[in-house]
């Protein structure tokens with residue numbers, strides 16, 4: 001074992017969005033910092049965000065866009081956005097690094113629309129601040145000895161006065177997601193709520209006629225319901241149909257709720273009996289195709305038990321009324337979500353009641369901090385998770401003292 005002779009003020013575990021932000025903040029306050037990263041390079045997940053465009057933050061970011069499995073998070077979030085627009089804080093941080101931002105309907109991206117520009121901007125700032133990032137270096141143990149922490153990797157040991165757990169969640173293992181951060185936290189006596197996949201596709205039970213919908217993308221109002229049919233959440237947006245899943249931002253946002261069924265209305269105005277009667281000679285699919293995608297129209301007809309070729313005049317007025325009821329709210333039974341392999345985030349993590357909301361320090365543990373997705377907090381799709389990772393990282397590092 002090679003003991004690194006230098007003692008650092010901060011040893012940060014994980015070179016993702018939160019760990020890099022934390023390192024920038026701590027070093028900008030004159031602290032000596034080392035970042036340990038198990039991947040071969042820093043910011044691996046960050047490069048892949050927003051399909052490579054990196055949705056940094058969102059103009060509509062507020063506490064309602066976040067969830068916590070065990071709760072107790074409001075104070076933590078309010079402290080991040082206290083009195084200042086939360087997305088503005090992310091943009092100012094980026095601007096201070098020389099990264100300009102641009103916005104589409106509230107979604108904020110780097111002006112380059114390249115996630116790499118964010119990673120490179122952060123790494124250049126760390127270089128300027130003389131922070132080393134040791135990659136290919138998985139932390140396997142942390143122990144506290146008085147006012148000092150010993151951080152152990154497979155072939156080296158580091159000593160630091162402060163340790164920051166910024167190891168992220170176990171979502172998307174192909175980009176570095178792992179349970180390692182949870183285990184390290186537990187080894188230090190912290191309570192961790194079992195992680196579960198979030199921001200991922202919902203698996204559906206239907207098989208009959210569902211194959212018709214494969215590849216269809218359609219906008220609608222999506223209601224997530226529990227097994228008693230009670231409404232859990234409602235959102236408007238695009239639904240994407242695949243082999244046996246429903247995805248798209250609205251469905252992703254509902255994954256952590258674990259709904260039992262979705263009710264979806266694909267119409268701005270549901271066609272009524274009069275509309276059908278006006279076009280009595282046409283097929284039902286033909287009439288519906290005036291409102292929605294043809295495959296969706298066919299699914300609506302066949303899942304009602306009629307043939308694709310059925311004309312309006314083939315069915316009674318009573319049946320038309322009942323058909324209108326069927327198409328107004330298509331119902332899909334949900335059997336679960338995709339697993340961590342395809343989840344963009346995880347619910348669960350280090351329980352928030354252990355975290356000091358103004359510093360992200362672990363309460364009662366001098367020199368121990370936690371930030372980012374490793375905490376029991378997850379945001380909706382749209383830049384909210386990176387927002388939390390950046391801002392919690394900056395706080396854990398004592399706040400960014402930008403170069404003037």
Ligand SMILES: Cc1cc2nc3c(=O)[nH]c(=O)nc-3n(C[C@H](O)[C@H](O)[C@H](O)COP(=O)(O)OP(=O)(O)OC[C@H]3O[C@@H](n4cnc5c(N)ncnc54)[C@H](O)[C@@H]3O)c2cc1C
Nearest residue numbers: 014016017018038049050055139168176372373383385386
């Ligand atoms: C495909 C995809 C697209 C996404 N797009 C967006 C988006 O556009 N906008 C948005 O807001 N969010 C997005 N997210 C979510 C967002 O990327 C995460 O919430 C965010 O990166 C979390 O930052 P973090 O620093 O907490 O964790 P991470 O970025 O995961 O960083 C943690 C780091 O710690 C390292 N690590 C773990 N254990 C150890 C250990 N024992 N020793 C050393 N290193 C360790 C990991 O290798 C990793 O590099 C996306 C996620 C995915 C998977």
